[in-house]
Amino acid sequence: MAEIVIFLAIKKIRFALAKGAADQASVQFAKYGTQLLELQSTMGRVASELRVIHDVLCQMDIRNRNNQVYEGWLEEIQKVAHVMEDMVDEYLYLVGQEHDIGCCFFLKKGVKKPRSLLSFNRLALKVKETEKHLTHLSEIKNRWVTLINNGDTNSSNYIVKRSQDLANISRSLDEEDLVGVDENRRKLEQWLAGDDLECSVIALLGMGGLGKTALAANVYKKERDKFQCHAWVSISQTYSREHVLRIIIKEVFKDNATILSSTVAMDIVCLEETLTKFLEQ
Structure with missing residues (x-):
């Protein structure tokens, strides 16, 4: 499930950095172009880091899910993904804040603008800290999780x-x-x-x-x-053809105890021939 959590965070960041939201942000914080670009760049780097982590998780061997160190590290990554989603929600709210004021824009401009700027600066700092935390977690994985993975394989x-x-x-x-x-x-x-x-x-x-x-x-x-x-045959990341053939034969001959007992001592060639003859019929 961690892959889905990370994927959703990446998707939300990309939406926030898409042209429509970016153009609206440029209008909302026109006087703070440098800070806005820095915030958007940080969000982009976090998205890139999460994307690599997501791809790595999709490729990692299932046995990594059986050690406590890996699970602890993965739980921390999921926390970061959730926090990042919340911050992107806040960013999108700030970007669309003035746009939603409508006819009361000039009456509320003096109140909303400072509050938006204050929230913007606080958000920029939080995103920066999240990027540092994510980098730290990557370093932790290289130091500790790798040691576990390089152990008993x-x-x-x-x-x-x-x-x-x-x-x-x-x-x-x-x-x-x-x-x-x-x-x-x-x-x-x-x-x-x-x-x-x-x-x-x-x-x-x-x-x-x-x-x-x-x-x-x-x-x-x-x-x-x-x-x-x-x-019905389940084939894992590591499998043997002989094992798969035996499962198939067990399934298709489940009502024929004689044939099943005769296949126990068969090598892979005999198993293939037995299954072939059955399927030809």
């Missing part, structure tokens, strides 16, 4: 098990447990009901935590009986 069994556990949890979810997936679910069901599925791959793409596996599992449970054979 023989955790492939954990990675495989964790991936399978997540997939199995998704399979256990009922239809009423899923929210906001109706359109994508209908689309998947339509594709599966098409006539061009003799050899087809359907890919679900998106950030971690969006519910892709849960959606796929839900559609799989509803549509699997329409096919002559079906198998």
Whole structure:
């Protein structure tokens, strides 16, 4: 979920720095052009830092989620992302403040302008401090989290098990447990009901935590009986072809104990031949 939190913060900063908001800010704080540019530059650097962190998180091995040091560091990053979102909200409010005054502009100008400037200066300092905090967190990761990651890396069994556990949890979810997936679910069901599925791959793409596996599992449970054979297989970041073949065979031969017992001693070539012969039918 950390990836989503960071992504939303990046998106909000980019909106604040987009042309429309930037032009309005230039009008609102025309006399303080240097300070405004410095604030916007700082926000841009924070967005860039968060973007790199987001990309790194998307690429990091799942085993990093199993150590306390990494989790603590990630929690601090999420706090920074939340704080940055709040400051961007305040910035957008200040930028649009005079614009919302309307017909009372000249009556309230003397009151609103100093308050806006005071808030602007305070906001600029807070954003600057947030940038320093983010840089400090990056340095902490290089000093401490890296040491943990460079330690015992023989955790492939954990990675495989964790991936399978997540997939199995998704399979256990009922239809009423899923929210906001109706359109994508209908689309998947339509594709599966098409006539061009003799050899087809359907890919679900998106950030971690969006519910892709849960959606796929839900559609799989509803549509699997329409096919002559079906198998649910979870493939982690580290896997072996033999292991995957055994899972597929276990799924498609689950009602045939004789064949399942005979595959126990098979090597990968025999497993491939067994599965091939079954699929040819």
